[in-house]
Structure formats: structure tokens, C-alpha cells
Amino acid sequence: MMSGMDTELSRNWQAPATEEPIDARVRVPGSKSITNRAYVLAALSPSPTLVREPLISRDTGLMLDALGAFGVDVVRRRGGDVLLTPGPLPTGERTIDVGNAGTVARFTPLLAARCAGDVHYDGDAAIRRRPIAPLLAAMRSLGVPVTDAGSGHLPCTVHGQGGLPGGAVEVDASASSQFLSALLLAGPACAGGITVRLVGGTPPSEPHIAMTVAMLREFGATVHVAPGEYRVEQGELTCPEYIVEPDLSAAAPFLAAVAVSGGRLCLSGWPATSTQPGARIRGVLSELGVANELGAEGLVVTSDGRLRGARLNLHDVGELTPVIAAMLCFAEGPSVITGVAHLRGHETDRLAALATELSKLGAGVRDTEDGLVIEPAPMHGGTFHTYDDHRLVMAAAVVGLRVPGVVVTDPGTVGKTFPEFTTVWQDMLG
Numbered sequence: 216m217m218s219g220m221d222t223e224l225s226r227n228w229q230a231p232a233t234e235e236p237i238d239a240r241v242r243v244p245g246s247k248s249i250t251n252r253a254y255v256l257a258a259l260s261p262s263p264t265l266v267r268e269p270l271i272s273r274d275t276g277l278m279l280d281a282l283g284a285f286g287v288d289v290v291r292r293r294g295g296d297v298l299l300t301p302g303p304l305p306t307g308e309r310t311i312d313v314g315n316a317g318t319v320a321r322f323t324p325l326l327a328a329r330c331a332g333d334v335h336y337d338g339d340a341a342i343r344r345r346p347i348a349p350l351l352a353a354m355r356s357l358g359v360p361v362t363d364a365g366s367g368h369l370p371c372t373v374h375g376q377g378g379l380p381g382g383a384v385e386v387d388a389s390a391s392s393q394f395l396s397a398l399l400l401a402g403p404a405c406a407g408g409i410t411v412r413l414v415g416g417t418p419p420s421e422p423h424i425a426m427t428v429a430m431l432r433e434f435g436a437t438v439h440v441a442p443g444e445y446r447v448e449q450g451e452l453t454c455p456e457y458i459v460e461p462d463l464s465a466a467a468p469f470l471a472a473v474a475v476s477g478g479r480l481c482l483s484g485w486p487a488t489s490t491q492p493g494a495r496i497r498g499v500l501s502e503l504g505v506a507n508e509l510g511a512e513g514l515v516v517t518s519d520g521r522l523r524g525a526r527l528n529l530h531d532v533g534e535l536t537p538v539i540a541a542m543l544c545f546a547e548g549p550s551v552i553t554g555v556a557h558l559r560g561h562e563t564d565r566l567a568a569l570a571t572e573l574s575k576l577g578a579g580v581r582d583t584e585d586g587l588v589i590e591p592a593p594m595h596g597g598t599f600h601t602y603d604d605h606r607l608v609m610a611a612a613v614v615g616l617r618v619p620g621v622v623v624t625d626p627g628t629v630g631k632t633f634p635e636f637t638t639v640w641q642d643m644l645g
């Protein structure tokens with residue numbers, strides 16, 4: 216039996232610190248966003264799809280479970296590839312656990328409408344706080360009956376009628392680009408296709424919308440894009456094999472490690488072009504004065520450990536904010552991050568969490584209405600709370616490299632998108 220102290224230690228992770236420059240080659244697992252889109256599109260493709268090099272993590276496991284509940288046969292091959300073959304759409308009541316996966320919570324309810332019967336949705340306490348009302352409103356206006364407890368949040372029930380109506384629909388995707396992606400991904404299965412008109416503010420995470428459009432086309436869908444309006448034609452999808460790119464947002468903490476500690480790191484498998492927002496970390500690094508170059512062996516980042524402060528609008532790449540904020544705590548001057556008010560509705564209120572945890576360790580970090588102000592200052596060890604947020608574990612790891620004694624709570628929460636993160640991080644240090 217473990218003593219209370221052992222239990223406490225096993226729940227925490229002492230982030231490794233180093234005074235040596237980094238000299239490493241790292242490979243990260245497949246992209247969460249690409250994997251879960253490939254799974255959704257495979258579920259809508261009548262012929263089998265082999266998804267190669269997918270991410271194997273909590274979010275992608277929950278997606279496969281959800282699709283399995285909708286009659287998709289899922290075969291996990293040795294080595295990680297997954298073969299998906301849709302079967303007859305099921306009838307009767309079922310329940311989907313979305314955990315804290317935005318992609319499962321937002322992308323699958325439209326698919327549930329194709330089943331005949333009630334599909335109940337719920338997940339972690341955190342997902343019950345995350346926005347979904349604009350998506351449910353759009354579903355209702357399409358003619359899909361959905362009930363919730365009146366709060367506009369999960370839990371909710373999709374009353375599947377055995378088919379997905381289509382037509383024209385408006386959506387306010389200013390709180391999450393995933394509302395728009397959800398409607399577009401379901402488009403080929405909608406009767407008569409779907410026309411989505413954006414209302415409200417500009418959606419965040421523009422690269423994720425481009426990813427949705429690009430992947431729909433890779434699966435054979437016809438997609439028309441005009442300013443503020445998208446049209447997806449009804450049609451049969453097919454893609455016998457889809458290869459998933461490495462997750463460039465999961466790569467970001469490793470690149471940040473070189474920026475704060477100096478040295479050289481090669482991230483293997485970096486694609487020449489990508490719709491992933493993580494690809495834009497290269498531009499951010501350049502702006503901070505950190506050299507990075509794409510060559511035959513991958514993306515190579517080299518640094519002497521010095522970086523400039525900057526003013527960064529991260530509206531398009533919000534999921535990079537925790538790692539970038541951690542990195543900026545070691546810049547030579549202050550920084551301002553703007554454009555990410557929607558992060559308050561992510562896995563946790565990321566702006567509040569980053570301000571609290573980074574300040575607690577000595578940096579001057581405060582949250583503003585739509586971002587963070589970061590005044591670098593000498594930092595010291597202490598406990599870094601992670602609030603069930605995988606990207607806060609990654610941010611804490613970056614701080615811990617330069618600050619001995621950073622104790623990270625609940626490191627297992629990183630399993631949402633990168634179960635092997637702490638091992639790969641340790642390996643990076645040799």
C-alpha cells in the first residue's frame with residue numbers, strides 16, 4: 216500500500232531542469248486534429264479507410280469509441296494504424312462519453328443525427344463548461360432535434376431521426392472554430408448538402424478551418440469557400456488510405472526548449488507544408504530571434520538561449536498560447552499576447568491558469584480581456600497546477616527546464632494528446 220506521500224509523488228512530476236544546451240532529435244506522435252478529422256470522414260465513407268500513423272491518445276480513443284457506437288467497425292492494427300469500415304447505422308438509445316475532447320463533443324453530434332434513436336452526450340466536468348450552444352442552435356435550425364438542460368452546455372441528447380437534413384444554416388463560431396468545422400465535416404452526409412454562413416465575430420483557429428476544408432477535399436468532397444460562407448455538396452466520400460502528419464502543436468514545447476535553454480534540436484518528420492496551426496510556430500520563433508530551418512532531416516532549431524520579447528496576436532493559433540507564454544517568461548523584454556479571449560473556454564480558462572501559475576513561480580504575468588502581459592523576472596521552483604489541461608503540462612515542462620524545482624501536478628492529463636510526453640521530454644535531455 217502506498218503512503219500518502221508516495222501517492223502525492225506519483226501524482227506529481229518533477230520537471231527536469233538543465234544548464235546544458237540541448238542537443239537532440241525528437242519525433243512526436245500524429246496530429247490530434249488530423250487524426251480525429253480522418254476518423255470522422257472515414258465514418259462517412261462507405262468503403263474502408265486505413266488511417267496510418269494516427270495519434271493514439273485519450274481524445275482519439277474517445278473519437279473511435281463514439282464512431283463505434285454509430286456502427287463503425289474499428290480495427291486497431293499492430294503498430295498503431297486503424298482501419299475503419301462503417302456498418303449499418305444503429306437504432307436505439309446510446310450514450311457518448313466525450314471526455315474533455317472538443318473535437319468529439321463538437322464533431323460527432325451531427326453524425327448522431329443519422330442514427331435512429333436518442334444519443335446522450337456527456338463528459339468530464341470541464342467539458343460541461345465549454346461552449347457548444349451555437350452548434351446546437353445550428354443543428355436545431357437544420358431540423359435536428361436536440362435537448363439540453365437549458366444551460367446551452369453538455370449534457371445534451373440528440374434525437375436521431377435516421378438521417379441528416381441539410382440546407383442553409385447560420386452559425387456563430389466566434390467562441391470556437393470547431394462549430395464551423397463540425398457542420399462542414401458532416402456536409403457530404405446532409406440531404407442536399409449544406410451551406411454555412413458565418414455570423415458574429417471572426418472564428419479563431421483559421422488554420423483548423425482550412426484543415427477541415429482540405430481534408431474534406433482529400434476524401435473527395437466538393438467544397439466551395441467564399442468570404443463568410445461555405446458550401447459542401449452532398450456526395451460519397453472515399454479515401455482508402457490516409458497518412459497523419461506529426462502533431463506540430465505537440466512539437467512546440469520541444470522547439471521552445473531550445474529557445475529557452477540554447478542548443479540544437481531536430482524535429483523529424485516536419486512536413487514541407489501543413490494546415491496545422493503548429494506550423495506557424497516557425498514564424499513566432501523567427502520573430503523572437505530564434506533560428507529555425509527546414510531541411511532534409513526535419514525542422515532544425517538552433518539558439519544561444521536568448522530570445523526577444525514580442526507583441527503577438529495568437530487568434531489563429533490559440534492552442535500554442537500556453538507553450539509560447541512559458542517561453543516568453545525567459546525573453547529579454549516584456550511581451551503582450553492578444554486575440555485569444557476564446558481560451559477562457561478551452562480545457563480550462565487558460566488565460567487565468569497561465570497568469571496564476573507563471574506568476575506564482577516569480578514571472579510577472581497577468582491576464583487581460585483577450586490575452587496575457589508577460590514581464591520576465593527571476594523565477595523559482597514551486598508547484599505548477601495543470602487544471603486537467605494537457606498544454607499546461609507542456610508549458611510547465613518548458614519553465615522547469617530553466618527553473619529547478621518545478622513540480623507539475625497531474626502530469627497524466629497530458630495523455631489527452633500525448634501520453635508519452637514526459638518520457639520523450641526526458642529523452643530529449645539524454
Ligand SMILES: O=C(O)C1=C[C@@H](OP(=O)(O)O)[C@@H](O)[C@H](O)C1
Nearest residue numbers: 248391392393419420423533534
Ligand atoms: O478543430 C480542431 O481540431 C481544433 C480547433 C481549435 O479549437 P478552437 O477554435 O475552439 O480554439 C483548437 O484550439 C483545438 O485544439 C483543435
Ligand SMILES: C=C(OP(=O)(O)O)C(=O)O
Nearest residue numbers: 315316317318534561562
Ligand atoms: C483546445 C484544445 O483541445 P480541444 O480539441 O479539446 O478543443 C487543445 O488541444 O488545445
